[in-house]
Amino acid sequence: MSGGPGIADRVGGLVRTAIALYGDSPGGPELRAVDARLAEPLRVAIAGRVKAGKSTLLNALVGQQLAATDAGECTRIVTWYVDGLTYRVTLHPRQGPPRQLPFRRLGGSLDIAMDGVAAADVERLVVEWPAPTLADMSLIDTPGMGSMSTDVGQRSEALLTPEDEVDGAPAEVDAVVYLMRHVHGEDVRFLGTFQDGSADRNPMNTVGVLARADEVGHARPDALEVAARIATRYAADLRIRALCRTVVPVAGLLASSAAALRETEYRSIELLAACPDLDRLLLTADRLLTGSPRLELLDDERAALLDRFGMFGLRLATRLVRDGAVSSATDLAHELLTASGLPLLRAVLADQFAARADVLKARSALMGLESIMRRYPLPAAAGLAHDVERVRAGAHEFAEISLIDAIRTGAVPLSSGDLRAAEQLLGAAGTDARTRLGLPRDASPEGVRKLAAEHHLRWQQRAEHPASPREVAQAARLLVRTCEGILGDFPTVE
Numbered sequence: 110m111s112g113g114p115g116i117a118d119r120v121g122g123l124v125r126t127a128i129a130l131y132g133d134s135p136g137g138p139e140l141r142a143v144d145a146r147l148a149e150p151l152r153v154a155i156a157g158r159v160k161a162g163k164s165t166l167l168n169a170l171v172g173q174q175l176a177a178t179d180a181g182e183c184t185r186i187v188t189w190y191v192d193g194l195t196y197r198v199t200l201h202p203r204q205g206p207p208r209q210l211p212f213r214r215l216g217g218s219l220d221i222a223m224d225g226v227a228a229a230d231v232e233r234l235v236v237e238w239p240a241p242t243l244a245d246m247s248l249i250d251t252p253g254m255g256s257m258s259t260d261v262g263q264r265s266e267a268l269l270t271p272e273d274e275v276d277g278a279p280a281e282v283d284a285v286v287y288l289m290r291h292v293h294g295e296d297v298r299f300l301g302t303f304q305d306g307s308a309d310r311n312p313m314n315t316v317g318v319l320a321r322a323d324e325v326g327h328a329r330p331d332a333l334e335v336a337a338r339i340a341t342r343y344a345a346d347l348r349i350r351a352l353c354r355t356v357v358p359v360a361g362l363l364a365s366s367a368a369a370l371r372e373t374e375y376r377s378i379e380l381l382a383a384c385p386d387l388d389r390l391l392l393t394a395d396r397l398l399t400g401s402p403r404l405e406l407l408d409d410e411r412a413a414l415l416d417r418f419g420m421f422g423l424r425l426a427t428r429l430v431r432d433g434a435v436s437s438a439t440d441l442a443h444e445l446l447t448a449s450g451l452p453l454l455r456a457v458l459a460d461q462f463a464a465r466a467d468v469l470k471a472r473s474a475l476m477g478l479e480s481i482m483r484r485y486p487l488p489a490a491a492g493l494a495h496d497v498e499r500v501r502a503g504a505h506e507f508a509e510i511s512l513i514d515a516i517r518t519g520a521v522p523l524s525s526g527d528l529r530a531a532e533q534l535l536g537a538a539g540t541d542a543r544t545r546l547g548l549p550r551d552a553s554p555e556g557v558r559k560l561a562a563e564h565h566l567r568w569q570q571r572a573e574h575p576a577s578p579r580e581v582a583q584a585a586r587l588l589v590r591t592c593e594g595i596l597g598d599f600p601t602v603e
């Protein structure tokens with residue numbers, strides 16, 4: 110959007126002014142951390158209950174088997190995966206300075222030598238890993254809510270709760286991918302912690318994932334279609350809409366195995382597909398593991414296949430091989446990845462998180478700045494506090510996000526068609542002008558301008574109409590500003 114410096118620059122300016130004012134007094138180091146964070150990739154936490162499939166999904170997103178899954182000490186620790194020039198693992202203990210840990214890769218995933226340190230004494234592990242996904246966003250694996258040990262659960266919750274009740278520290282993450290398997294009380298309660306109390310907590314920074322989608326409906330061939338219908342229903346549920354933007358079905362296991370599909374695995378799948386007893390073998394896990402001597406795969410090879418692909422994955426993979434739809438490991442990997450739903454999640458993350466990364470980061474930084482100024486009041490910073498207030502109140506980018514939230518929680522009385530148009534115009538599906546207007550990517554600048562002008566006129570009439578309820582008039586004024594922004598970016602050529 111045009112019209113002066115973007116929100117990231119404005120907030121960055123405030124933070125640097127604060128750094129100059131605070132110098133080495135208390136609050137100074139925290140301010141420098143807030144400043145450094147503005148230059149970092151967006152921080153995205155993967156949250157949800159234990160065994161929801163968080164670590165598996167993280168591996169799928171990175172495209173490598175890094176995070177350990179299932180039990181094990183490391184799965185009980187908050188682990189940050191960040192882009193790095195080199196491969197390095199650093200332990201940040203609760204007490205004492207950080208230190209590097211030795212590690213190796215064991216069967217793909219990282220085996221970190223914990224050096225006798227107990228999980229409870231670890232604040233976080235930071236894994237630096239050169240990987241393209243991590244250059245766009247840092248991913249944070251959490252032990253999960255509802256952990257066997259409440260301590261572990263609390264650690265996740267503390268990381269994700271926007272403002273720590275105890276010491277008023279700002280949220281450490283900018284956005285959250287929240288995995289759910291079913292809607293039950295705890296999911297909703299947990300998502301609710303993003304909302305309570307502060308106007309700043311909103312569903313805009315949370316994307317819901319219907320995880321382990323391949324297991325829906327007993328892993329039948331249409332599992333993912335069924336999961337997609339459930340996800341659509343969740344996404345339409347007002348309670349869920351008020352907590353996250355959208356719900357995407359993903360079979361993380363399939364995606365992560367596809368990303369790292371080995372030739373030997375492909376050959377095993379070929380053997381399985383060629384076995385005359387295939388249909389019977391794939392009825393249950395037990396039969397696959399022990400049935401049919403005609404299948405020339407050892408017990409542990411069968412177990413490994415099941416572990417990596419799951420029942421749904423094996424049914425799909427063997428069908429693809431049998432039908433001749435694929436004839437190489439590369440083909441198969443591509444088909445499985447497509448089926449997993451991961452590409453859709455990636456698109457949602459790219460359109461919604463990455464496109465708004467600056468705004469989400471600026472929002473976190475502003476919260477951080479406000480929290481520091483509140484905890485370490487400085488008489489000399491009175492003017493700065495005023496500027497902070499002005500930036501917050503004047504930020505059209507924040508206002509757009511808040512309005513999407515208001516629309517989603519049903520606070521704006523518009524027809525459903527108008528609501529959808531308004532959400533889209535506000536950038537709920539992506540913030541570039543053409544997406545906001547629902548135009549194809551190759552729409553001409555004149556086309557953009559013409560449609561933006563139509564919307565501008567329509568919302569202006571709404572804003573000024575005496576019969577418009579107050580909420581509608583307010584929303585319409587904001588939408589008018591959004592249209593003005595688009596028109597400013599697409600000026601008429603003389």
Ligand SMILES: Nc1nc2c(ncn2[C@@H]2O[C@H](COP(=O)(O)OP(=O)(O)O)[C@@H](O)[C@H]2O)c(=O)[nH]1
Nearest residue numbers: 160161162163164165178179321360361362419
């Ligand atoms: N069938 C299936 N199993 C999965 C999927 N994602 C994870 N799992 C399995 O669920 C278990 C827990 O996964 P994990 O990623 O460790 O869950 P976390 O506790 O949320 O990190 C592991 O045995 C995974 O193999 C999935 O998409 N489909």
Ligand SMILES: [Mg+2]
Nearest residue numbers: 163164178184
């Ligand atoms: Mg895990």
